[in-house]
Amino acid sequence: MTYTWDFHSVWQYWDLFLWGLWITVVYTLGSIAFGVAIGFATCAARLSGSMILISIARVYQEIFRCTPLLVQLLWFYYAFPLLVGASIDNRVAAMLTLSLYVGAFYAEIFRGAIVSIDRGQREAAAAIGMSPWQSMTRIILPQAMKRALPAFINQSVIQFKNTSLVSVISVADLAYMAAVVNGQTYRPLESYTLMAFLYIAMLLPITQAADWVERRLRVSD
């Protein structure tokens, strides 16, 4: 049995693929931006020394780290509206869930990097009269963020791929569009291969750059 490839019929829908790719990029970057903010806030709560804040942050983190992203998406889109008695836009549900999900992981990456900085750094900052805030922002964070960078990039690459799950709540991302094209052309092999290729084309340069960054950081340490 020989299969005759026919990318031509699939490629007629290139604008759908491109639009889907754009949506994927928007949700990835958007959720990374929100996730960084959530991650920092959660990390600050974890390091605050207040038992209440620490508990809230931990409960949030464990809920989002210990349930599959797919389950979270379904819950926020189908279950959450019943709880609050108002419908929720699928795009809002998607962005919210993706951000909360990645924020829980970012918080752990930031926290791990901050506590890994030698406590002598904090002491040296304190010894010249720096306030805890000055010490954190000028001495600890610059070093910690450098140390967190490889794990941060790695998590963000995973996030790019995870975004494909929003298609299950009908957000028209790349994965959703590939399914649409398949429905039009009955060409699953071509439709889904092209989709896979587009993911690789987006992420390969990023993983290569991440490896390079990691090597550079190791040299400078």
Place this chain on the structure above:
Amino acid sequence: MERMQHMSKNTDPGEAVIEAIGLHKSYGPIEVLKGLDLKLERGEVVALIGPSGSGKSTFIRCLNMMEIPTDGTIRFRQKPIGKSFRDKGAHLGIGTLRRHVGMVFQHFNLFPHKTVLENVTEGPIVVCGRPKREAEALAMELLNQVGLAEKHAAYPNHLSGGQKQRVAIARALAMEPEVLLLDEVTSALDPELVGEVLAVIRNLAENGMTMAIVTHEMAFAADVASRVIFLDQGVIAETGTPEDVILNPQNPRLQGFVARFKG
């Protein structure tokens, strides 16, 4: 050097700059400091000696509130230090204390993401709000004094241990402290690099800097200190001139300790 002389002119011997009164420190059930008193007068150099684990570091770290004492008081310029960072009422804040009391660590603790010059200017600019240009001029003067002016653009990782420690001293001096606390600042150095750091400290002593120095360098302590304190199991077991404490120790535990380090 000029700065140092200027500082020594201001010294007013007899006045206590920093003082510890009835200092206790416990970690959980373990009492590490069991009621210590110390009065450091202007221009005085006190050497703290004692076996490992006797509480030397804990003691010196209480003086700038790096460790919060369980009981007792630290006074700076006759004023008690409170437990908050800012000044409150009759109490000086920890922030104010640390602006005027410098500390140098065994492991240098230089900021690796900042150049040598930035390490030294960080305090004056960020903590004291001095203009950058002025802070840099002061920093270059201090780096010159510790013999490292030509390394001002280097990052700490490119320096030897002895050079790092001299930068750390310059960083502390940039705050123009009234007291300098040094905790085993040569213990992490290769033997051949100890001398260059001790020379810098000796120079500071000669120029009237008030210092508390934790050290195992007995010859250096005997030479540079005006007073030597022997700490043993969390109490001051002996205090006196270098001649009394290091050269002619009476207390048997002190005799044993000094004999081991004279080697």
